[in-house]
Amino acid sequence: MHNHNLTVRARIAAAILVTAVLVAAGTLAGSAASQYTVSQKGREFRPGDLTVTHGEVVTIVNDDGDLRHHAYIDSDKFKFDSGDQEPGSKTNITFSMPGTFDVLCAIHPKMKLTVHVQ
Secondary structure, three states: OHHHHHHHHOOOOOOOOHHHHHHHHHHHHHHOOOOEEEEEEEEEEOOOOOOOOOOOOEEEOOOOOOOOEEEEEOOOOOEEOOOOOOOOOEEEOOOOOOOOEEEEOOOOOOOOOEEOOO
């Protein structure tokens, strides 16, 4: 019977350890969240020019109260399409390779964000 209690304690300790590792991994993943936020407002990207390191995430926020936006990138090296973005919505773009990319709006053709990825 004494051995059984030891086995149960070992299993509980292992479960606690696995839980702690998963929580820590989730926290690290959360800390990798976007450090760059770009606003879509008044038919403009603000800022309109941004420099990031490859692998970093840019969050694009539709800050217009009544306008839908649709961010996309159509480059030989990198493609992205947010689909229609309702007011208040956010979309993340992970720039996985170096280069200079234009983020455009399919609804408002004059909108342009240039992202320099190092």
